[in-house]
Amino acid sequence: MQRSLSATSPQTMGDSTYTYDHWSQGGGAAQNFLVTDSNQSFKAFYNASGGTSTACSATGTITRDFWSNFTGASVSDVPVNTTPTSTSNLTIFEGPSNVADKYGSRIRGYICPPVTGNYTFWIASDNGSELWLSTSSNPSAKVKIASVSSYTLPREWTKYPAQKSAAIALTAGTKYYIEAIHREGDQGDHLAVGWQLPNGSMERPIPGSRLSPFTSSGGGTTPVVAITAPANNTTYSSPANITFDATASSSGGTITKVEFYNGSSLIGQDLTFPYTYTWMNVSTGTYTIKAKATNNTGQTALSSPITVIVQGCATPIITALGSTTMCSGSVTLKTTAVSGASYQWKRDGVSISGANASSYTASSTGENQVKVISGSCISWSAPTKVSIQSGLRATITPGGPLEFCPGGNVKLFGNTxxxxxxxxxxxxxxxxxxxxxxxxxxxxxxxxxxxxxxGTNAWSSLVTVQINCREGEEEEGAINPDPDISTIQEEESDRPFLMKVYPNPTNGLFTIAFNMPADANEKIKIRIVNLLGQEIYNKELTVIDQYIKETVELDPSLPTGIYTLQVLIGTKMENTNVVLAR
Structure with a gap:
């Protein structure tokens, strides 16, 4: 049955005055009690004037923050450093039950012990939760005292040992910061916190008469924090030492620490300005880094994330910002910049003084390479050839056969x-x-x-064009850029051989095939020159058969365009054009 009981306050006995403090089962001074046993007793506790028990300065509520659409996998993922979807006050240390799925919540404020002594706390929830208590009203001093790893039934206080805290000594009249963080997945949801007083009485959940809502007075505004170095998407070589720099401030307050996180894992912190931390021996991978600032009242804020990339020992690749074959001028060569790396450019195997950046401007002919040193990685690029003509020159490169039928033509290319x-x-x-x-x-x-x-002139070698259509025969012409080698005439008796080149155009790999003259017993020389007349291929063959078939592979760094193929036997020569099209 229900009985109405009221604890009269104040009361005077002898020379002492007593004021109401609490009932053993919690609640206000006047309330209805459910009586189930004729021998059941209810105890009201009073504070004596001048005694060691002090009235609690609670205001009757505690703050609840709610984040909707939260799908994190753990309590630590609850976004407590962001603005909540809603905030409300509770009159008891217990949140609403079965209200939603996929959310995070935090109940926080201050708890006021009615008497000095040892207190024990419990937490119950569905899903997981954590209970934190500070040694003062300052949230930054909080420590975790209890937790639920999976779920409990509502107000089920003894399912897991971790739900219960150790005995904690608290002082009457002192305000302590307390915080419960809760993650809800799906199905049932609830959160409650209780305690046991020094006299053994239970208040589970803790009533509002022990609680007051969270305030940030005297602690300044929420901190502002940003990572200033390195830049987003900076690349390093493994193993890497990465130094993070951050700025943090809190108007009206002070910053007590800045922590650096890889995802949700703490990698380091700095307690004093300037805020910096060096992450050592970082292995290959892509990492998302955030900085977290905490001020003197425990308010926290997260920076925007940055990404850092740690790569293995990659081979540097040279990119030319322009043509590598020219008459005069220069071309800029560059490789991918790697944070913290050093560079050394070489031309024809010799280090270039002062060429120690990720880019280099080449103004001389030669084979260029770059060495990149990053941590323990030392890597060389493949060579890139730069050809710069010295002096005035004139050359002709035929764009097709120099012998053709009437009505045909051939385009002659001059160097420019x-x-x-x-x-x-x-x-x-x-x-x-x-x-x-x-x-x-x-x-x-x-x-x-x-x-x-x-005002200065230069003349090319002579090129002979003939009109002479012969059925069933490949039409090949001849040029002679070398005055020491005679030009082959087109009479049948004087042609030393007919040459085939295939495929043409080519991607750089092609075959030369021809029959040797019957009386030839000399070595064969194969040359290829570019539009500037510069030799880019040279090979000698020894005659072992009348039918010659040779595969040629050009340097993959050569630019596309037209090249002249020359086959020389003694003082006789055949040429044709090879079109390089990758």
Whole structure:
């Protein structure tokens, strides 16, 4: 049955005055009690004037923060450093039950012990939860005292040993910061905190008469924190030593620490300005880093995340920011910049003084490489050839066979440079209007190109074009850029051999095939030159058969374009064009 009981306060006995403190089962001074046994007793506790028990300065409620749509896997994932979806006050240390799925909550504020002595705390929840208590009203001094790893039934206080704290000494009249954090997945949800007083009486859950809501007065605003170094997406070589720098402030308060996290794992902290931490021997991987600042009242804030990437010992790759074959000028070569790495560029195997950055401007002909040293990684790039013409030169490169049927033609390509002017010549006479770098020849004759720059002239070797259509035979022409080698005439008796090149155009790998003259017993020389007349391939073959078939593989760093293939036997030569198209 129900009985109404009221603890009269104050009361005077002898020379002492007593004021009501609490009932053994909690609640206010006047309340209804459920009586189930004729011998059941209820105890009201009073404080005597001048005694060691002090009235609690609680205000009757405690703060509850709620984050909806939370899908984290652990209590530590609850986003307590962000603005909650809603905030309310509870009149008892117990949250609402069965209200939602997938949310996080935090109940926090201050608890006021009615008497000095040892207190024991419990927590019950569905799903997991943690109970934290400070040694004062300062949240930054809080420690975890109890937890639920999975779930309990509502107010089920004894399912797990970890639900119960050790005995904790508290002082009457002192305000202590207390906090319960809760993660809800799905199905049932609840959270409650209780305690046992020094006299053995239980208050489970803790009533509002012991509680007051959380305030941040005197502690300044919520901190502001940002990672200032390294930059987002910075790349390192394994094993890496990565130094993080952060700024943090709290208007009206002070920063007590800045912690650095990889995901949810703490990797280090700094308690004083400037806030920095060096993460040592970091292995290969991609990491998401945040900084967490805490002020003097325990308020916290998280920085925006940055990503750092730690790679293995990768081979550097050189990228040319422009053509690597030119008449004059320079080209910038660069490799991927790696944080903390050092560089050394070399040309033709010799270190270039002062070339110690991730990029280098090449202004001389040669094979360029870069060495990258990052931590324990020492890596060399493949060579990149830069060809820069020295002096005025004129060359002709045919764009097809120099012998063709009537009505055909061949395009002749001249070498070009800034400031060049051109004049094409046929049979010793200037061709009117033929002043471009290239010329289409449709008539038989001997062609030459004159190049002029700043009043200085240069003449190319002669190129002979013939019109002579012969059925069933590949039409090949001949040029002779070397004055020491005679040009092959087109009479059948004088042609030393017919040459085939396939595939053409090529990706850099092709085959040369031809029959040797019957009386040939000399070595064969294969040369390939670029538009500047520079030799980029040279090989000698020993004749062991009348039918010659040779595979050629060009340097993969060569730029695409037209190259001249020359096959020389003694003083005789056949040429054709090879088109490199990758």
């Amino acid at each position: 440079c800034s400031g060049y002017t051109f004049q094409w010549i046929k049979d010793g006479a200037n061709i009117p209007g033929a002043n471009a770098a290239n010329y289409i020849a449709s008539a038989a004759g001997t062609y030459q190109l004159r190049v002029t720059q700043a």
